[in-house]
Amino acid sequence: NAGVTQTPKFRVLKTGQSMTLLCAQDMNHEYMYWYRQDPGMGLRLIHYSVGEGTTAKGEVPDGYNVSRLKKQNFLLGLESAAPSQTSVYFCASSYSTPRKYFGPGTRLTVT
Amino acid sequence: GNSVTQMEGPVTLSEEAFLTINCTYTATGYPSLFWYVQYPGEGLQLLLKATKADDKGSNKGFEATYRKETTSFHLEKGSVQVSDSAVYFCALSDRDDYKLSFGAGTTVTVRA
Numbered sequence: 001n002a003g004v005t006q007t008p009k010f011r012v013l014k015t016g017q018s019m020t021l022l023c024a025q026d027m028n029h030e031y032m033y034w035y036r037q038d039p040g041m042g043l044r045l046i047h048y049s050v051g052e053g054t055t056a057k058g059e060v061p062d063g064y065n066v067s068r069l070k071k072q073n074f075l076l077g078l079e080s081a082a083p084s085q086t087s088v089y090f091c092a093s094s095y096s097t098p099r100k101y102f103g104p105g106t107r108l109t110v111t
Numbered sequence: 112g113n114s115v116t117q118m119e120g121p122v123t124l125s126e127e128a129f130l131t132i133n134c135t136y137t138a139t140g141y142p143s144l145f146w147y148v149q150y151p152g153e154g155l156q157l158l159l160k161a162t163k164a165d166d167k168g169s170n171k172g173f174e175a176t177y178r179k180e181t182t183s184f185h186l187e188k189g190s191v192q193v194s195d196s197a198v199y200f201c202a203l204s205d206r207d208d209y210k211l212s213f214g215a216g217t218t219v220t221v222r223a
Contacts, residue, residue: 004154031209033210040215040216041215042115042200042213042214042215042216043155043200043211043213044213045210045211048210058210090154090155092155094209096209097209098143098145098160098204098209098211099145099157099160100155100157100211102147102154102155102156103154104152104153104154105153105154
């Protein structure tokens with residue numbers, strides 16, 4: 001039982017490049033979330049999904065897109081990376097309860 | 112909207128010292144409250160939770176009591192260890208909404 005996994009662990013992008021972060025969970029959770037963590041700001045919700053094929057915006061969705069084609073996967077896309085998107089990205093999943101299970105994070109640097 | 116305010120760090124302590132991290136919140140209704148911990152290089156893990164007023168969450172020697180009258184959920188541990196060095200996040204969730212609102216996090220370093 002791997003829990004929540006994230007790919008890749010680290011990435012460096014140049015401004016304007018695109019990339020996709022992959023989150024996978026093997027707990028059959030309905031809900032999945034993408035957060036970003038910045039110093040002094042805690043975690044902020046980017047997008048979330050309440051089930052396969054559904055997505056919704058969180059607090060800071062601009063510049064990101066997501067897809068949930070399969071229940072176990074939640075993809076976060078950056079179409080044109082900007083230095084302001086330098087951050088640590090965490091995926092989380094849950095049942096229909098507030099408790100979240102977090103992945104190990106992806107550290108992204110945009111130069 | 113919901114918000115969580117944590118005491119600012121960083122906090123540096125000696126082993127066996129008493130730790131308190133203050134957390135206050137603003138929310139409509141009756142939220143559930145959480146403390147998450149992030150050890151170096153890892154994701155967040157749930158440390159403890161409380162779902163209604165006067166509940167006490169506890170785990171690994173840490174405790175926090177849900178105080179509705181003061182809208183607080185302070186984290187305490189009586190005797191910290193080096194292995195408690197981590198970032199601690201206070202968070203809340205509305206009962207009808209499973210999104211979490213996080214505080215800014217408090218970095219705790221325990222020295223031997």
